[in-house]
Amino acid sequence: MSPDRGATDSPGAAAAQSYPLQDLENSGSGSGSSEYVNVHRSGSSDSVSAHASSPPVKVEEDDDNEHPGYDEPLLPTTEPRATTTTTTPLAARGQRAGWMHAIQSWIRAPQSPRKYKINPLLPSLQTASIRLVDRYLPGRRSKIYALLIAHGIWALLFFLILHSSVVGPQVPGYGNPVRLSCNSRLWTNATNCGLNGDDCRPFDNSLFAFSCPAGCKATIVLEPYTVGVEEINYQSLVIGGSNTTNEDGDDIGIYRGDSYICAAAMHAGLVSDQSGGCGILTRTGEHSHYVSVEKNGISSIEFPSNFPLSFTFERESVPKCRDVRWPLFAISVFFSCILSLFITSPAIFYSSIFLVVWFQVSLSSDPPYFPDYSEVVSLSLGCLLPSAFVGFAIYYFCVRHTLRDLTAQWEKTILWVGGCWVGALDNYTFDRLPISRLTPHDIQQQPGAIPTLIVILCVLVAVVVTQAWAFKNEGRLQQYLLLYGVMACGILALVAVPGMNLRIHHYILALLFLPGTALQTRPSLLYQGFLVGLFINGVARWGYDSILQTPAALLADAQLGSILPEIAVPTITGNNITFTFAGLAAEADGISVLVNDVERFHDFREADGTVEPFTWTRQREGDPEYFRFGYMKVNALGGTWYEDFTKPGIWEADGSWVQMEPGSSR
Structure with missing residues (x-):
């Protein structure tokens, strides 16, 4: 039954809204277990005017859904049950749209765009040069002449000094020095120099004057480079520089042939990093036991075996030579x-x-x-x-x-x-x-x-x-x-x-x-x-x-990730060591062998798929020797392509053999 709220003559009563009572969970059941009640809308102006003199609300349970004359939605009379809030796809799209709208609003041009302009600090000082030009060069033609004169003075000084540096002083007995870059070398790498290094000859009895630019101390190798058993990267390529003494008591460095010439000259104290310099290089042929020495800010690399090409520097006086870049x-x-x-x-x-x-x-x-x-x-x-x-x-x-x-x-x-x-x-x-x-x-x-x-x-x-x-x-x-x-x-x-x-x-x-x-x-x-x-x-x-x-x-000189040959344990007889090659990879056309970082053997696959054995005789008693093996491929238009080489196997000075570690080298 509906509770009687009492009659009222107030005009606002006609405007009062009524909300039908509906039991959302037990609609029409008539069980009398509804958990909803009717209350006044206390915050509504219409309610206030309609019920200013109404008596307190009488709360009763109702067992039906017909409640005319009540103006508020239902409220629960018991403690609300815990519910889980879920975001519907429509709500999620609304949130994304809100974010997109916020981003678009931020990107959109402001109502009053601001044009940036630099206001000079100390304007009288910063504009003094402008006032000076306007005062002494008021006409356009005079400004153009002054500009041309300034450019002409710069060009004259710049190119005169540059020309004198390029022509350079003559070195008596050697002529003009050879211009080198910071990574110039006599020996580029094992495969470029060919079998036994013949493409990088002469090995000895050869001298020439050279000039080095400034800044060579920072020149480094950018890919792994193998020196004997050591692999270097991101450091200067200077091998050797052992301390010996000539008749005058000066230190003379002996460097392996694949060292950077200018970095080696700096290591020897012949040129400087700030201004470069000139010198005379002498090829000294085969040398053994390159010792690691730290001098003049460069730490050289040790190589305890022999190499067919080495060089040193003459200490005779040469005309002053310097890089004029600064x-x-x-x-x-x-x-x-x-x-x-x-x-x-x-x-x-x-x-x-x-x-x-x-x-x-x-x-x-x-x-x-x-x-x-x-x-x-x-x-x-x-x-x-x-x-x-x-x-x-x-x-x-x-x-x-x-x-x-x-x-x-x-x-x-x-x-x-x-x-x-x-x-x-x-x-x-x-x-x-x-x-x-x-x-x-x-x-x-x-x-x-x-x-x-x-x-x-x-x-x-x-x-x-x-x-x-x-x-x-x-x-x-x-x-x-x-x-x-x-x-x-x-x-x-x-x-x-x-x-x-x-x-x-x-x-x-x-x-x-x-x-x-x-x-x-x-x-x-x-x-x-x-x-x-x-x-x-x-x-x-x-x-x-x-x-x-x-x-x-x-990749340039980087490792290629190519397949590596599998090398069996060699046969050692006295000062001879013999390698046999069986089971070459199907995609390989031949095999190459580096000994002490010099190509000493290569052979191509025969018709029956075999490659002849390789026998090597120790060069110097007491020297360890390093062996690396790599496949070769023949290009369609001619020429040979070298794949990655193995890590070095070591033939120790005492005659024992150390098998190669897994991995590749270049």
């Missing part, structure tokens, strides 16, 4: 700073700095190696024309937005020009980091590469976030996200190309990140200058290397 660098930095302080036009400033930095890098600071310097000049000029077109695109889409109407001359010089030189000298700045190449192979094998990469990525993320925030404030974030989305899709498409590996070079990194610097903020000045310098360094030093490379091109 004097030329000082001249280029000075003129680039002067031009930056006095030039206000973004186009003239950018083109002037671009040319100065280009020639400094390509001809002096980090030139590619050619014995004939004319080839260096030819390559520099050959890459300049396409780089000028790319440079114009960089200016049009990035640089002009950053430098337009900028009057902070000192800040531009310090941040933009300074950052540009840091990027352009990548071989002295970021090349010192333990990441030689941005490939999975190198990152996994180089010590310290992964932590360094993590730090770089963290810094990069911070830079990207701050730049994105600035673009959002300017209302340009959407278009730049679209641009980088297209770039990302292009990179993913390149990754999907079968049979090729993605290789992100210096200049490609610069081109990818430069659009994100098209803002006039102080951080953008620094980032943009650095990236322009990095682009110049990458192209001027290495050219436009492909973004896609074959696995063989990336």
Whole structure:
């Protein structure tokens, strides 16, 4: 039955709403066990006006579902039961839509976009150079003449000093010194030098004068390199340098023939890392027992056996010879700073700095190696024309937005020009980091590469976030996200190309990140200058290397992961050791044997599939000897391809044999 709330003459009573009572769990059962009650809507204005004088609510249980005249939904009279909240697919989609809407709202241009502009610190000081130019060079023609004179003075000094360095002093009795790179060697590797090293002759009685560039101390091998029983990687390749004494009491180093010549000369104290130098190299033929010696900041590698080619350095006086990259660098930095302080036009400033930095890098600071310097000049000029077109695109889409109407001359010089030189000298700045190449192979094998990469990525993320925030404030974030989305899709498409590996070079990194610097903020000045310098360094030093490379091109001298021959225990008779080869792999055409890192034997499979045995006689009593074995394959168009070699087996000085450990070597 329905409780009587009493009559009322209030006009609000007509407006009061009624809610039918329904037992959701026991509808129509008539059991009288309903757990719901009727209550007034106390917070409703209509309820208040309709029931201001109503008596207290009488609560009764009801056994039917007809309750006219009540205006509130039901409330439970017992303690609610625990329920589990589940998110329906529709609710989940709603949440995702909410997040997407929030992201879109954040990306969307603000109602009042803010255009960034650098207000110079100490404006009277920073604009002093501009006022000086306007005062003494008021006309456009006079400014052009002054600019040409400044460029002419820089070019005259730069190329005169460079020419005197290239021509160099004559070494009496030897002529002009041979130009070497930091990784020049007399003996490249065992397979390139041929059987018994005949392709790397002469071994002795040969002298020549040489010149070394600066900075060779940091030159290291980038793939595992085997020296006897030791495998080295990411260290300087200097083998030997044992201390002997000549008649004058000077230390003379004897170095194995495959050592880096310039690093060995530095180890011997003949040249310096700061300025390079000249010397005279003498081939001394076969030598044994190369001892590990640490001198002049370089620790050499020990090799206790014999090698057919070694060399030393003459101590006779040679004309002074030095690398002029640092004097030329000082001249280029000075003129680039002067031009930056006095030039206000973004186009003239950018083109002037671009040319100065280009020639400094390509001809002096980090030139590619050619014995004939004319080839260096030819390559520099050959890459300049396409780089000028790319440079114009960089200016049009990035640089002009950053430098337009900028009057902070000192800040531009310090941040933009300074950052540009840091990027352009990548071989002295970021090349010192333990990441030689941005490939999975190198990152996994180089010590310290992964932590360094993590730090770089963290810094990069911070830079990207701050730049994105600035673009959002300017209302340009959407278009730049679209641009980088297209770039990302292009990179993913390149990754999907079968049979090729993605290789992100210096200049490609610069081109990818430069659009994100098209803002006039102080951080953008620094980032943009650095990236322009990095682009110049990458192209001027290495050219436009492909973004896609074959696995063989990336591996170079690295281990190939090829199948290795299985070698049985040899037969030892006195000073002779004999190896027999049975069961060659079906894909192999022959087998090669290295003894003490020199190819001493190779033979190709006969028609019946056999290969003749190999017998070796010990070269020197008391020397251990190291044997490595690898398959050979014949190319379809001729020539021979060497697969990986085994780890070395050791024929000890006492005549015992130590079998090879599992694994490959090169």
